[in-house]
Amino acid sequence: MPLPHSPTRRRLSEPLPQLLFLLRWVVLAGLVSLLAGTASAGFLVALAWVTRHRELHPALLLLLPAGGLAVGLLYHYLGQSVARGNNQLIEAMQQPGAGVPLRMAPLVLLGTLLTHLVGGSAGREGTAVQMGGALAAALYRRLPARQLRLRPRERRLLLVAGVSAGFASVFGTPLAGAVFGLEVGRLGRLRYAALLPGVLAAFGADWVTRAWGVGHTHYPIPVVPALSLPTVAATLGAAILFGLAARAFIEATHRLQAAFSARIAWPPLRPAAGGALLLALAAGLHYSGLVPDVSRYLGLGVPTIVAAFAAPLPAYAFALKLLFTALTLGAGFKGGEVTPLFFIGAALGSALAAVLPLPVALLAGLGFVAVFAGAANTPLACLLLGLELFGLPAAPYLALACVVAYLFSGHRGIYSAQVVGEAKHPRDARQQGRPLSALRS
Structure with missing residues (x-):
């Protein structure tokens, strides 16, 4: 019979802490899933209604300046403590003492719905992630x-679970959502301590959203060619362009944000001025006849993303969406960057089908995930996103596109609070441990 403190007894008792850890996070992640999944379901239903209402009433575009002023006033008087959005969440995941007020959830929800109601070019991921993190x-x-034996450092694990739940539930991609929460905080590093909370919360929130009857858009890739030297070369060339497109989006958004801040002292006027510029630009393109249907580049743009998988889009489509989104978000409207990045990448890939020996649907799918991988610095999450959306046959092409785009976007990102955990290139090793905002400045 083994002694009380023998190695055998210790080995037999080792699974007990792991079992308790598992049970505790099943409960916690279940609660996070219920909250985040329900919030995302309500948000997606409201966003669909707002989008349909704007499409039925095009005159709402005339309210872009007024809508911008409303969003600016909302955050100036009620939301200064949460104005940094996703960057504030990332900082809270990195620093145990950083807090995330609950008001972040209703404010970003209302701000995003207002943005889309008047035709701002923005996404939905930022809203769902911020709601999940705040809840x-x-x-x-x-x-x-x-009772649950929570420690202060476990606040960060709960935040990762909330971020993963928000991302997974808004796109219907639990694997990508789980890894996104682990990957987004530090460039080149994963937070494995949060693996279990992230996985449980992502799958749970996705299930809750679907249980509410909310579905997601499907993007088919019917034909995936066998790997060959020409197809690999075409994928690498396209991936470089996807990384450079991500870099251009990041630079344009940050430069416009800096320009609005430098030239307009009172913050609520910045989105109002941005709305006026966006309205003038859209009207000019429409009445000049240069762009047949400008409205397809405003709002989410999901129908145009779907169209990119069916036939090549005009070469200017991705650039126009990039400009409209950078102007919308740079001025201070609310919403995410990810769906516009899907649009930019899918449109660019679709246009490249005219010159590259790959099917249009495959190129659109590669751009869909690769531009996001380069802009968010989350190549693994984007690879999983592609697998969940497009299927396993496209895996080699998706992997090449995401990794190369991630490399060519450089040490830039849509989330300036990201810290360089491991440099993308050995020559940049001195940048490790610094936030992207410091590198940009």
């Missing part, structure tokens, strides 16, 4: 810490 932080503050 997870609020849950931490209200949980019975002693």
Whole structure:
């Protein structure tokens, strides 16, 4: 019979802490999933209604300056503590003492719906992620810490779970959502301590959203050619362009944001001025006849993304969406960057089908995930996103596109609070440990 403190007894008791850890996070992730999945379902339903209402009433575009002023006033008087959005969440995941107020959730929800109601070019990922993170932080503050044995550092794990849940539920991609929460905080590093919370919350939130009857868009890639030297070369060339497109989007957004801040002292006027510029630009392109249907480049643009998989889009389509989105977000409207990045990448890939020996649907799918990989510095999450959306046959092409685009976007990103955990190139090793905002400045 083994002694009380023998190695055999210790080995037999080792699974007990892991079992308790698992049970605790099943409960916590279940709560996060319920909150984030329900919030995302309500948000997606409201966003679909707002989008349909704007499409039925094109005159709402005339309210772009007024809508911008409303969003600016909302955040100036009620939301200064949460104005940094996703960057604030990333900082909270990195620093145990950083807080995320609950008001972030309703404010970003209302701000995003206002942005889309008047035709701003923005996405939905930022809204879902911020709602998930804010609800997870609020849950931490209200949980019975002693009963669940929570520690202050576990606030960061709950935040990762909230971010993963928000991303997974808004796109219907739980694997990508789980890894996105692990990958987004540090460029080139994964937070494995949050692997279990992220996976549980992502799959749970996706299930909750679907249980509410909310579906997601499908993007078919019917034909994937066998790997060959020409197809690999074409993929690498396209991936370089996808990385450079991500870089251009990042630079344009940051430069416009800096320009609005430098020239307009009162913050609420910045999105109002941006709305006026966006309206003038859209009207000029429409009445000049240069662009047949400018409205397809405003709002989410999901129908145009779907169209990119069916036939090549005009070469200017990706650039126009890039400009409209950079102007919308740079001026201070609210919403995410990811769906516009899907649009930019799919449109660019679709246009490249005219010169590259790859099917249009495959090139659109590669651009869809690769531009996002380069802009968000999350290549693994984007690879999983592509596998969940497009299927396993496209895996080699998706992997090449995501990794190369990630490399060619450089040490830039849509999330300036990201810290360089491991440099993309050995010559940049001195940049490790620095946030992207410091590198940009």
